[in-house]
Amino acid sequence: MQTPGDVAPRYSFLFPIGYSNSSECGYCRNTRSGQSTKRYSYYAIATSLTPAFYQKLVNRCWRRSGTLLYRPNQKHSCCPHYTLRLDSTQFKPTKDQRQAVNRFNRHIIGDAYASEAARLHPRSRAEARRRHNVFDLVERVHEPEAEFLKSPPSPDHAFAVTLEPDTFTEEKYAIFENYQRVVHREPPDKISRHGFKRFLCNSPLSRGSTAAGGPDGKARPLGSFHQCYRIDGKLVAVGVLDLLPDCVSAVYFLYHESIHWLNPGKLGALREIALAREAGYRWWYPGYYVHNCAKMRYKIEYKPQYVLDPEDLRWYLLDKEALARFDRGHYVCFSRKEEEGGGHGQGVDIPATTGESSENGNTAEEEDAQEAAGEEDAFLLASNMPGIPTLADMARVDMDRLVLRADFSDNLIVASHLVIWDTEDIAQPGTLKSRIAELVAAVGPDLLGEICIDFRKRSSS
Incomplete structure (x- = not known):
């Protein structure tokens, strides 16, 4: 264990908010009138997170909204949330997805360029045959980028995609403002620079990189980033991503109304899957899946996907039978037989690998996150929440060596050194x-x- 004065980079700093009942559900509040629109979640604030630790949280049903971390209780929810992930190495785009990529590429390149380039830079017969028979996702998403196009001639538009730090700029905010106002129809007084910074910029994830050794022998970046799409030098879309040791976790995708007709949400998802494959992350996490929310159905169009069982925290293939289980039951547990309230197939022992890209975005999660204070607090250890130890289980956990941080000391504090530690009972x-x-x-x-455990005072900003 580190000495109390040594702030080791292995630590992730968290402040416990607690287990509470949200005052409103952003998913069904307008469609399930007469029924409860509340849902329980456990909440915490992250001061700092290592990418490896956050990936472990995501693999335990957690997600983040800005610095707010939350783990929903699927049993006590009007709209149960389930974590999904897709294996990018096994992904095969559907006809509709291939057409979306090809349509966008034609728009950027233009017919004149395609014709002239075919004459000036002809493909070999074998290459032409391969391209006709095989749709290489990584190749196709890069195809219209200016740096990959041969010249002369010149394409109709200059297209570039860059991975940038998740910092605030007025250029990015302009896209956010337009997206929230036009696509989500939010009133102007609900859209602010503060809100944009709070949820989509300056995340608590520390930025770094993996050791070299990916498919191309290079290190993979880690942390939170903005994947910026520019046409003719103008920013038109931003994908907010958490890049973790073994996954690309989609946080949000926003775009300008001028490219709506190009199906940017679908293009963004395919681009993120390609990044997961090309850079060696393997997995793409599209965020929570809410089966009774029609706007979430687009997520299951990308296959093969796996759903995280909330009880045994193993991954189960999201196939037709699994979707039928969602149709039949409000709460689904795949690790138990259906007559017992769950159960389908076998858990997949894919390494656990030690979160919302969408045309519609995930504003419901953000809105719910703001209600974390809740109007009814409850006790997590008496909640029977899936995947959570019971009070009796926790009574056997030795927390004495847990470290804490507070304003009154520059050093880390060992829990057992607190005066009140031995006098308090976790059952209270x-x-x-x-x-x-x-x-x-x-x-x-x-x-x-x-x-x-970070008990330091936090800035209200």
């Missing part, structure tokens, strides 16, 4: 020890050594 909701026990249970007791 609201006490410091019970709040910490809830966080450890929600994260997973096996990750206790990777977190620091």
Whole structure:
């Protein structure tokens, strides 16, 4: 263990908010009148997260909205959230997806360029045959980029995609403002630079890179980034991504209304899948899937996808039978037999690999995140939430060596050194020890050594 004064980079700094009932559901509030529009989740604030630790959280049903982390209770929810992931190495685009890429490429390149380039830079017969018979996703998404086009001639438009830090710029905010106002029809007074910065910029994920050794022998970037799409030098779309050791996690996708006709949401998803394949991340996480929300159905058009079982935290193939299970039951657990309330197929022992790209975005998650304070607090350890240890289980967990940080000390503090530590009981909701026990249970007791409970005062900005 690190000495208390040494802030080791292995730690992720979290502040426990607690388990609460959101006052409103952003998914069904306008479609399920007369029914409860509340849902329970556990919430925490992240001061700093290592990419490896956050990937472990995502593989345990967590997601983030800005610095707010939350893990929903699928049993106690009007709209149960399920984590999905796609294997980019096995992905085969559908006819509709291939057509979307080809349509966009033709728009950028132009017929005149295609004709003249074929004459000046002809493909070999074997290459032409291969291209006709095989749709290489990575190749096709790069095809219209200016740096990959041969010249002369010149294409109709100059297209470029860059991976940039997730920092605020007025250029990005202009896309956000247009997207929220036109696509989501939000009133101007609900759209602000503060909101954009809070949810889509300056994430708590630390930025770095993996060791070299990907498909191209290069290191993979880690952290939060903005994938920026520019046509003729003008920013037209931004994909907000969390790049983790073994996945590309989609946070949000926004675009300018002028390219709506080009189906940018679909193009963005395909581009992110291509990034996962090309750079060696392998997995693409499209964020939560909410089966009873029609706007979420686009996510299951990308195959093969796996759904995370909330109880055994293993991955199950999201096939027709699995979707039928969602149709039949409000809460679905794939690790138990259907008559017992879950069960389908076999859990996939794909390495767990130690989160919303969409035309419609994931504003519902953001809106719900803002309600984290909730109007009814509850006790996580008595909630019977899927995948969470019970109170009896947590009573056997040794939290004495857990580290904390507070304003009154520049050093990290070992929990057992607190004066009140041995006098408090985790079974008493609201006490410091019970709040910490809830966080450890929600994260997973096996990750206790990777977190620091951060009780420092946070900026209101």
